Amino acid sequence: MFVASAFAASAQDAAEATHTETGVASEGAHKAGFPPFDSSTFPSQLLWLAITFGLFYLFLKRVVLPRIGGILEVRRDRIAQDLDQAARMKEEADQAVAAYEQELAEARKKANVIGQEARDAAKVEADAERRSVEKELEAKLGEAEKRIASIKDAAMRDVGTIAEDTAASIVQELVGGRLDKASAAAAVKAVKQ
């Protein structure tokens, strides 16, 4: 602004120096009225300024400013509303996530329980089966042992009979004469013991 006015001053000097008729004119204008200082135009300027500025003020106050204020208000409300909604939605989403996680944890726990139960049941069943199998095997074993013992007894008895017969035959062959059955049995018995 200072620069501008300095320019103006120097420019005016220059203009006055170069164009003498301009200098005369502006000097004359200073006396007859440099336009902005010509008081004969003041009433007209003041009247028309009052009319135009007054109407402008009323127009802005009644029509334009309420309208722009309304636009801004509506926008602010809308933004606040949208932010509220966004916050609410976020809360809902958070709740959903929390519920989901809880459900997941519960499901995992339940799965563990089920797994454990299944494992336990399987173990119990396996044990029972093994026990029954073992019992059966034992029973079979016992039976087999009994049979073996009876077979052995029978065999041993047979062995005794065979020995008696053989002894009797041998005595008969060697000595001649018959060996009665009871003494042969007693002899075999004595040898066996």
Add this chain to the structure above:
Amino acid sequence: MANDPIHQFQISKWIPIEIGGLDFSFTNASAFMVATVVAAGAFLFLTTSSRGLVPGRLQSISEMSYEFVASMLRDSAGSHGMRFFPFVFSIFMFVLMANLLGLFPYFFTVTSHIIVTFALALLVIGTVVVYGFWKHGFGFLKLFVPQGVPGIVVPLVVLIEIVSFLSRPVSLSVRLFANMLAGHITLKVFAGFVTSMSALGAVGVAGAVLPLIMTVAITGLEFLVAFMQAYVFAVLTCMYLNDAVHPGH
């Protein structure tokens, strides 16, 4: 005459009107006041007519000027000062539009006449004084007695405060008037150099490039000045209104 830099400020009567011996003619100045008001009013009215939730470019300009002035007033005069918002906004838009319209070649600059800027400044100071006394009664006079001043220098300080208060309308009006006047004279003088040097032949035409560049540069500067002066006028209005709202400070 073409090269007279003062010619652009001349007032010519378009429709002579005389009431009670006073000249109330509709002049070129009156016409440009009407143009200023119509242009500013129509711009603000038409750009906001769609009331878009998402503003277009032009609607943004209107909204930005609204919020610009509103924040300016709220910052300097507080929320109580917002009752003067239509007044400050009207002044800002009027001065801005008058300054900008004046930058068109052959257009008259309303604010280059001291009586117009002085009338606006008096309107501001008048509002301050009337509202100050209406709202605070004689408490408004506390404006001239700053708090925390030692008793012995109070008369001196009060004198200074009164003088500074009385000089406000003068400084407010002369600042705007002188800036507009000086800017337009400068522009006209440099533009005049271009034509008068071109008349001197080939050398003159070559030499005329310099003032031409200056004219373009000053036109850019004048757009800045047009906005700055409207802004300064509005800011000072806000600060003076703050005195009316809070005279104790």
